Amino acid sequence: MPLVVSSMARSRRRAKCHRQSRVFIAGAGVAGLSAIGTAANLGAIVRANDTRGEVADQVVSLGGEFVKVDYEEEGSGGGGYAKVMSEGFQQAQREMYAKEAKQADIIITTALIPGKPAPKLITAEMVRSMKPGSVIVDMAAEQGGNCELTEPGEAVVKHGVTIIGYTDLASRLAKQSSTLYSNNLLRLTEELCKTKDGVININMEDDAIRGLTVIKDGEVTWPAPPIKLPAPPPKPAAAAVVAPAAKAHGEGGGPMSAKGLAIVFGLGALAFLLVGLYAPASFLSHFTVFVLACFVGYMVIWNVTPSLHTPLMSVTNAISSIIAVGALVQVAPPVGEVAGRPEAWIVGLAIVSIALVAINMFGGFAVTRRMLEMFRK
Numbered sequence: 001m002p003l004v005v006s007s008m009a010r011s012r013r014r015a016k017c018h019r020q021s022r023v024f025i026a027g028a029g030v031a032g033l034s035a036i037g038t039a040a041n042l043g044a045i046v047r048a049n050d051t052r053g054e055v056a057d058q059v060v061s062l063g064g065e066f067v068k069v070d071y072e073e074e075g076s077g078g079g080g081y082a083k084v085m086s087e088g089f090q091q092a093q094r095e096m097y098a099k100e101a102k103q104a105d106i107i108i109t110t111a112l113i114p115g116k117p118a119p120k121l122i123t124a125e126m127v128r129s130m131k132p133g134s135v136i137v138d139m140a141a142e143q144g145g146n147c148e149l150t151e152p153g154e155a156v157v158k159h160g161v162t163i164i165g166y167t168d169l170a171s172r173l174a175k176q177s178s179t180l181y182s183n184n185l186l187r188l189t190e191e192l193c194k195t196k197d198g199v200i201n202i203n204m205e206d207d208a209i210r211g212l213t214v215i216k217d218g219e220v221t222w223p224a225p226p227i228k229l230p231a232p233p234p235k236p237a238a239a240a241v242v243a244p245a246a247k248a249h250g251e252g253g254g255p256m257s258a259k260g261l262a263i264v265f266g267l268g269a270l271a272f273l274l275v276g277l278y279a280p281a282s283f284l285s286h287f288t289v290f291v292l293a294c295f296v297g298y299m300v301i302w303n304v305t306p307s308l309h310t311p312l313m314s315v316t317n318a319i320s321s322i323i324a325v326g327a328l329v330q331v332a333p334p335v336g337e338v339a340g341r342p343e344a345w346i347v348g349l350a351i352v353s354i355a356l357v358a359i360n361m362f363g364g365f366a367v368t369r370r371m372l373e374m375f376r377k
Helices: 002-014 030-041 053-061 087-103 124-129 174-192 207-212 258-278 281-302 306-331 344-373
Strands: 022-026 045-049 106-109 135-138 155-158 161-164
Touching (some): 022 030, 022 087, 030 045, 030 106, 045 087, 174 207
Parallel strands (some): 135 161
């Protein structure tokens, strides 16, 4: 991907490093996934789209964000390629692409359909909406290009946007092409000889092997039959309208019944009444603060995204190090209380506690900062 890397670097220089570059990838096949990994490793914000929903996990695993078209239709055409989508899907896709084009600094298009011209995904209007200095790398230029303004074999500037439509990428990237080709041959050999005993087994049930086979045992097997389309995913079962009777009454892990809730609140109120009648006034005030702290703490944690629990707890530990105040009072009592200065062993414990609290405070904030950096782009 040296071509993509150089284009990204040029776009980032023009942005004067004021912000991260935004890269949008159209098509998450082999080339698209490689572009996603390269752009993410360079620190860009990467978003990608593909008609095949099963590639979403692959996009995320490489550091990108999968952008889904707001239209339900399966786009897998078998053999790892996409199929021609309906007009309704294409209209929803164009609307989504128009939004992405306005925000993107670099667009890389790799969408192809076997035996058909490359679909026009980036219109002239989308190109006009892009920021000056942006770059479009049309890797489908050999089959007409995914951009309306692509000129196959050329790199042109239109509306302030550089559109790269080279059709000889293989000759421009000889080293990378040789590496990829040799890797393909190695994987093909491993597929033909899975037992690794030197005996080649041509499995004609494998779509990839069947498509590569021209002659087998003296019989011409080309062209291969059409690839079988995958079965559509099963529709989710309709949710039950009426809940089971057992759960309606609070059984089997369901919600608590009104009677049970009243009993719990009644016992709680009785416990608070006993504490208020017989506990000392000082204890009551501290107990009230304790209960309120538990309630507030629970509500705060409950409304925080689970992925942020670790940084939240670390900063909470740092803030809770207010106990350092108590240790400082023991080491240096307030003026006028010199006569009541604590014994030496108490002062020693206070000094040790101050040291430990300092580690807790600074370590908590350090851990929080490092954890939050993982969620920033």
